[in-house]
Amino acid sequence: MTELDAQARIRSVLDDAVGTPAEFDTPIMREAAQAVRVRNTDGDNTFPRPVHRRVITIANQKGGVGKTTSTVNLSVALAMHGLRVLVIDLDPQGNASTGLGVEHSSGTPSIYEVLVDALPIEEAAVPVEQAPNLWCVPATIDLAGAEIELVSVVAREHRLRRAIAAYGNDVDYILVDCPPSLGLLTVNALVAGDEVLIPIQCEYYALEGLGQLLNNIDLIRSHLNHGLLVSTILLTMYDGRTKLADQVAQEVRNHFGELVLDVVIPRSVRVSEAPGYGQSVMTYDPGSRGALTYYEAARELADRGTRMQPVPPRESV
Ligand code: ADP
Ligand code: MG
Numbered sequence: 297m298t299e300l301d302a303q304a305r306i307r308s309v310l311d312d313a314v315g316t317p318a319e320f321d322t323p324i325m326r327e328a329a330q331a332v333r334v335r336n337t338d339g340d341n342t343f344p345r346p347v348h349r350r351v352i353t354i355a356n357q358k359g360g361v362g363k364t365t366s367t368v369n370l371s372v373a374l375a376m377h378g379l380r381v382l383v384i385d386l387d388p389q390g391n392a393s394t395g396l397g398v399e400h401s402s403g404t405p406s407i408y409e410v411l412v413d414a415l416p417i418e419e420a421a422v423p424v425e426q427a428p429n430l431w432c433v434p435a436t437i438d439l440a441g442a443e444i445e446l447v448s449v450v451a452r453e454h455r456l457r458r459a460i461a462a463y464g465n466d467v468d469y470i471l472v473d474c475p476p477s478l479g480l481l482t483v484n485a486l487v488a489g490d491e492v493l494i495p496i497q498c499e500y501y502a503l504e505g506l507g508q509l510l511n512n513i514d515l516i517r518s519h520l521n522h523g524l525l526v527s528t529i530l531l532t533m534y535d536g537r538t539k540l541a542d543q544v545a546q547e548v549r550n551h552f553g554e555l556v557l558d559v560v561i562p563r564s565v566r567v568s569e570a571p572g573y574g575q576s577v578m579t580y581d582p583g584s585r586g587a588l589t590y591y592e593a594a595r596e597l598a599d600r601g602t603r604m605q606p607v608p609p610r611e612s613v
Contacts, residue, residue, distance in 0.1 A: 341377060344599065349468060350470070352527070353489030353493070354471060354474060354494075361497040369567075371576075375428060379429070379468040381469045388435055391473075393434035394571055408435070412445055426579045443479045452484075453520055456472070486513060493527065497532050529555045530556075534563060560589065561590060566584040567586035576590075
């Protein structure tokens with residue numbers, strides 16, 4: 297057995313240990329499971345199309361809270377269930393591109409050229425093999441310079457919004473994965489989006505910095521994108537062994553109410569292993585708790601998409 301095999305086996309044993317029912321039998325997880333059971337009685341496996349194309353920006357300036365993991369798994373889940381999805385990787389680290397198994401070495405047509413050289417999205421988007429009707433605009437390391445290069449570009453905050461407005465492909469969802477900062481790239485994503493999805497990690501410092509993010513979103517709303525709203529909060533990396541996870545989850549629910557999806561994404565080794573294989577957990581281990589909960593999150597997201605207001609005015613910029 298190679299060292300890698302051994303590591304993988306140890307991890308999988310640990311993962312199973314973490315997943316014993318007793319440890320996940322907490323009020324938070326019971327409530328989530330109950331809500332999920334109620335919804336799943338219809339047995340239809342196709343997700344409904346949204347009232348209009350949804351441009352959802354996945355943002356949280358904290359690193360490591362599950363932005364990329366959520367972008368990758370939600371997009372694959374939505375696409376696997378009949379919806380047409382475009383992922384825009386807006387992080388120079390290119391983690392979403394990696395997780396979707398998309399080429400993103402320096403020089404590959406990418407979001408950098410879209411933002412800086414006004415390359416049409418169609419010319420940078422590539423099909424993702426993991427699911428039908430899923431495309432990704434990759435991010436290469438070239439994007440690292442974009443924060444600075446964009447400063448002198450015309451309408452620098454509106455570059456992504458304009459590119460999306462000109463995108464002719466009839467997709468149902470566009471998910472934009474943000475870098476862990478509140479710089480010009482994230483501003484572009486917030487100006488481009490109709491909605492913000494904020495992943496919140498069920499851990500101690502999770503709420504720190506959230507106020508700053510919400511203030512920034514308010515600023516963008518008043519100055520650059522009047523239609524922007526925080527539509528969705530997703531609790532991620534829930535660890536049933538710590539009381540703290542429950543407290544954080546409860547606090548977030550008290551504060552954000554309906555915005556918080558019922559389902560909670562547990563911490564699971566399978567989820568973190570998948571990108572190493574250029575895959576989402578949806579394809580890497582479809583039966584795992586990580587995959588099942590991301591499936592549920594995608595389903596909730598899609599259900600909410602049917603109860604939205606008709607097409608919001610997209611003022612020209
Ligand atoms: P962000 O994009 O916000 O920086 P990531 O999605 O990259 O965060 O997640 C940070 C790290 O945590 C990654 O290594 C990822 O694989 C891991 N991770 C994310 N979600 C989970 C989860 N539910 N269980 C276990 N590990 C996770
Ligand atoms: Mg990321």
